[in-house]
Amino acid sequence: xxxxxxxxxxxxxxxxxxxxxxxxxxxxxxxxxxxxxxxxxxxxxxxxxxxxxxxxxxxxxxxxxxxxxxxxxxxxxxxxxxxxxxxxxxxxxxxxxxxxxxxxxxxxxxxxxxxxxxxxxxxxxxxxxxxxxxxxxxxxxxxxxxxxxxxxxxxxxxxxxxxxxxxxxxxxxxxxxxxxxxxxxxxxxxxxxxxxxxxxxxxxxxxxxxxxxxxxxxxxxxxxxxxxxxxxxxxxx
Amino acid sequence: xxxxxxxxxxxxxxxxxxxxxxxxxxxxxxxxxxxxxxxxxxxxxxxxxxxxxxxxxxxxxxxxxxxxxxxxxxxxxxxxxxxxxxxxxxxxxxxxxxxxxxxxxxxxxxxxxxxxxxxxxxxxxxxxxxxxxxxxxxxxxxxxxxxxxxxxxxxxxxxxxxxxxxxxxxxxxxxxxxxxxxxxxxxxxxxxxxxxxxxxxxxxxxxxxxxxxxxxxxxxxxxxxxxxxxxx
Numbered sequence: 447x448x449x450x451x452x453x454x455x456x457x458x459x460x461x462x463x464x465x466x467x468x469x470x471x472x473x474x475x476x477x478x479x480x481x482x483x484x485x486x487x488x489x490x491x492x493x494x495x496x497x498x499x500x501x502x503x504x505x506x507x508x509x510x511x512x513x514x515x516x517x518x519x520x521x522x523x524x525x526x527x528x529x530x531x532x533x534x535x536x537x538x539x540x541x542x543x544x545x546x547x548x549x550x551x552x553x554x555x556x557x558x559x560x561x562x563x564x565x566x567x568x569x570x571x572x573x574x575x576x577x578x579x580x581x582x583x584x585x586x587x588x589x590x591x592x593x594x595x596x597x598x599x600x601x602x603x604x605x606x607x608x609x610x611x612x613x614x615x616x617x618x619x620x621x622x623x624x625x626x627x628x629x630x631x632x633x634x635x636x637x638x639x640x641x642x643x644x645x646x647x648x649x650x651x652x653x654x655x656x657x658x659x660x661x662x663x664x665x666x667x668x669x670x671x672x673x674x675x676x677x678x679x680x681x682x683x
Numbered sequence: 684x685x686x687x688x689x690x691x692x693x694x695x696x697x698x699x700x701x702x703x704x705x706x707x708x709x710x711x712x713x714x715x716x717x718x719x720x721x722x723x724x725x726x727x728x729x730x731x732x733x734x735x736x737x738x739x740x741x742x743x744x745x746x747x748x749x750x751x752x753x754x755x756x757x758x759x760x761x762x763x764x765x766x767x768x769x770x771x772x773x774x775x776x777x778x779x780x781x782x783x784x785x786x787x788x789x790x791x792x793x794x795x796x797x798x799x800x801x802x803x804x805x806x807x808x809x810x811x812x813x814x815x816x817x818x819x820x821x822x823x824x825x826x827x828x829x830x831x832x833x834x835x836x837x838x839x840x841x842x843x844x845x846x847x848x849x850x851x852x853x854x855x856x857x858x859x860x861x862x863x864x865x866x867x868x869x870x871x872x873x874x875x876x877x878x879x880x881x882x883x884x885x886x887x888x889x890x891x892x893x894x895x896x897x898x899x900x901x902x903x904x905x906x907x908x909x910x911x912x913x914x915x
Contacts, residue, residue, distance in 0.1 A: 492818065525819070531816075599819075
């Protein structure tokens with residue numbers, strides 16, 4: 447991303463330059479209203495920036511319908527508020543595969559493998575809107591990775607979940623990253639979670655990327671006072 | 684009170700005797716309202732979905748227009764259609780006045796705005812969220828739109844039920860454009876008006892009860908589909 451600017455009522459995001467490396471897990475941290483979700487939406491091409499450009503594999507991304515769809519199909523975004531379609535768990539997980547026109551046997555094979563991987567084979571026929579919060583979020587992530595995107599964007603995937611489900615989802619994310627080499631960019635308010643699973647951390651404050659680097663370095667010796675204040679819980683916002 | 688009681692008895696007598704005139708009226712009522720609700724759904728659902736997915740700012744005027752049309756008095760709709768299809772009207776050459784066809788058109792004009800308006804509200808309440816989820820999973824515009832319609836199916840069925848309730852019970856429009864001709868354009872509601880005017884209150888109440896029963900059966904069917912939508 448180069449020279450990205452986004453304004454609603456006031457400017458909410460200013461990113462002069464941001465590069466996401468393939469195969470990494472990024473944790474985006476920062477106070478509420480810092481611009482974290484806007485950043486994810488811009489990366490996912492759901493929200494166009496007011497200025498600046500986005501490059502995918504070094505090529506500028508176009509917002510023209512077909513070109514945008516082609517790039518969007520290489521990534522997926524799990525929203526903060528889980529929305530599963532009023533359908534079975536199986537059909538929810540299969541949605542992205544059907545959108546890509548895969549053959550039915552291939553869809554079946556992939557969905558079965560994925561449901562097994564996330565421990566939800568028994569719930570395959572269950573209506574998605576009868577699931578618990580943790581189960582729904584697991585389905586949402588399974589649905590997002592079913593078509594093996596290159597980039598998985600997660601917006602607060604464990605907000606309001608109990609510790610057991612948080613652990614399960616974190617394991618899933620790490621497994622997807624390890625087994626399928628899916629690059630992960632995860633927004634989280636939970637700095638301990640970012641510490642646990644991210645290889646790199648991006649700290650955003652009031653629309654600016656204040657600091658970005660290896661997780662251990664950011665947590666043990668942040669270069670910026672704002673980052674330190676946020677990590678140590680001294681930042682009032 | 685005795686008229687009401689005798690009306691109940693008359694209703695049973697009409698049903699049990701399978702009165703051919705009554706059967707014709709019932710069949711015509713259901714055919715006209717059935718055709719109108721199907722056409723109204725085919726017109727109203729796509730229009731409502733389209734408007735529901737558009738920014739409210741861009742569709743403000745048409746939204747107001749649809750909401751206004753939702754409350755159109757049936758007699759006004761009937762009068763306009765009468766003028767359009769009367770011999771001197773722009774569509775008079777078609778010769779449809781006082782036929783079931785123009786009664787269907789009149790009922791479509793009443794049902795379609797209701798279905799479009801309620802579909803629009805239903806789609807707008809979830810549309811953006813569903814579209815963004817669908818797009819983030821790789822859906823193109825057509826699939827994303829279809830997903831929104833599918834996700835709004837309970838609201839859409841509610842719109843269809845409301846539209847059907849409106850047209851099966853209306854009398855003004857079908858009376859004006861159909862003329863209440865026995866054996867040709869006489870439907871349940873116009874027959875009730877006629878029998879009331881003739882002082883045949885028992886028969887009018889009997890017909891009213893049958894209309895209520897039919898409405899109950901059709902709405903129960905639609906309601907069960909809607910409940911099924913919640914469970915599927």
